[in-house]
Amino acid sequence: MKEEESIRLDLNPVGSENENCKRKNGSEVFKLFEPRKTLSDDFGFYEKCLLFLTQAGYIPIAAAMLMTAFMEPSPEWCDTIKESDSAWQFNEHREFYSLSVESGFDCQPNSSQTTAMMSSLLMWGALVGSFVCGFLSDKFGRKPVFLGCLSMVTAGHIALSFSNNFSWLTINGVLASMGFFCGGYMVTNFVILTEAFELARSRLLVVSLNGWSISMAATGIIASLTPYWFTYHVIFAVIGSILTIVSYKMCSESCRWLSANGSHQEAKRVAFQITLCNDKREIDEDDIIILKWYEVLGFSAPTHTEEKKTWKTLFKSTRFLKPTAVMCYSFMASSIVSFGFYFSIDILPGNRYYNMALMGILKFILGFTPFFLNRFITKRIIAISSIGVCCLAAVLILPIQYYEIQCLRTVIILLSLVISAGIDPTWKINHLYSAELFPTSVRSMARGVCNAGGRLGSVMAPMIVYLRTLNLLIPNVVFAVLLFVQLVVIVMFLPDDSDKDANEMNDE
Template structure:
């Protein structure tokens, strides 16, 4: 029996690992949208000399605002502390370090620094885990993520806080990538789409839960520490998880892989099954390729450029809507919670459309991007709501919710679609380039909401136009539904598709009754790339 067949019937231990690493995404999401609450603006008024007193920031005239901004630039911190008064029932990094006026860009800088750290993390952690193992890198990244997250809650200065947000991003993004791969390698290939979607679902739930916790904990320092307590709760049971059996096999550590597979195959009340792996007898023969091939061949170049742009826009619009959710009018916490809940229906919808011949991959992706872009443009025509009730918020935020649902579905679809467009020989490097492109979108996204200082709806215009353009460009790509996945770059040019000689491991399982079966499988399945929102 092949190795994947050994894991075909998911056992209790695999379900436990699935739950543990899926819940982890709730913790990952809290750090990804951390600044939506701890970087929230707070009403304030000032009282200084000839400046108008007891005026909120939102009610000043242009001349008063100009005077105040000039005063902020030329006044030392102690003076600002004495004459600027924030809402005493709320604290954030803004109230902590007076990030107002010309210093308000530092709020977005903290978010961008986090996503820049994620970019570094996904590049480095994947390579390190290939060499030293998934479990060690995952545990190290999670522990450091928690450590830097807690320390950021007690950072004495903004500069230290900014540096800590970078290190949180490195470890959070890298650890999340490795945990995704680790979970996929715990289960059969046939379960990968389900496990990947469950992790995305958990990420969306994490956004809503973060808003709920933030509603009750108004001190940003306490909130920063509390969200890392969940990380500690996940870290402790993670100390006992097994290494990836697929990685162990690839390293030639047969006996260790066999022991893990035996524990997976064991059912409650049954005797231990015996798994015997046999090493391959020859070397894989295949096309050698590298990242330069993505840009050397015309067809592959067109696909790569379009997909890089689509991934960037998916990340830009996703985080642009998420990070601006609190500024859409009404209650900030309710808006953020609805932003997360809006994603939940997107995953079953896209799974349904992906398998239909009338929609397929290309039309599904293009459709979600076009709807998401159109929803962003509709927002600019809506009047700002002043009500905080659930009904008024839901009605007024329907376009934003629709946009978030659509872009979440597009983000999920583009991962599946991209893996089918790239030939096997360059699939990992192709997905890696696309993932890096999406991180660039994440770095830019925190600054998009700040465009409202130029024009109140300009950021939604940018997000809407970007979504529409990405949707149109998707139509240039070929459909992949029910079509063979290209194995080599030459397959893209219509050259005869010759099946490669695939060297596979052999595995035999002896069940408690003593019966034995043996077969071959393609163990060299692509590792995959995590979709880190």
């Protein structure tokens, strides 16, 4: 066993049976190295559990990021409050009794500023967390950072459930902290997930199953059923606690990360553990000596490099600079538009909870389109089509708002849903490219930069939405311009599926 690393056996998956097979019990022959070729090969029991846990983890994350969408009561409800201080006890209109209501900041002349400030605190925290946690994930591992972020967001929900004992300054500090770990979670959960798969089509499927949209719908539904800040945070604290414990027990460190950092023995141990969990075949001591970690999993051989990568690598290397810049802007523009419509949900006609739930459901449905359409067209064309439709919808909203056509208010809802949900295929392509365009040694850092672009967009979104107090048209004009520029950037600079630069997943 001490000489395990010195043993070299050239196993070629398309070679002779003598090279790829060994005998067991004198007669039975089985292959040592079975490369993954189909979705069923890629989706074992472990990979399915990892997919479920990482995406279910978005439930407490979305609840934290979107809580301010419910904080400010509608103007009609504020009028009711002025008539009767006890109106909240009856809550006939199911308005959300938020922390800002509890603290007396809502239904005041500056209440919109308070909500915008709290939203910005969350997003600024997420911006910083994306950078920091992306670096920590590449340095210390995917699993500890992923679990640490989820547990700290859960701790934030627990803290806010006792926030009636806190000062307003302390509450805002908790919000900024939760935003930090939300940003970190959105970087690291995706990396540990995509590195568990070999096939590009499998990674596209897990991107299409991204948990944000379903968690967004769950947030709207739970907020409508429990329109009270204490119950809201307790429910998500319980969910987060359960998911943290189960994820700690079930999830393993990324073998790709372990190998890229020189821990080949540990990568092999984890690979055998995953293989046994998937119940692929029996493992004996001879296999441990002969096989490499990627052969155990059925992955293709990585291209290993001893060069240490740093933050400067992303910005000084011509190989990484263009994809980093393109993906960072695409994330930022998509985030501004997405969060802009999330935070504008209170001015849309109808029930804000159901509008948010409907947005989440539509995003989930449309999020599957890249997986199905990629059989016929490239990811780049899918992204172009998605942004093109959203840009057109944003332009169509403007004349309806400008001329204040009351009979077309429902059309504004439909167009808003088209934009908020229709941009989701581009989000999925963005996430996939941000993992596949970069090698393992800088993947989390690159994801951190891209996600920081997204978080910068989410910071800017509430500020842009606040400009509606000056003129209702301003936010949608900004959204339309951003979408048009994003369309141009994707057309000119995003690589196609067949390009070598778009398939870096195995380059370590």
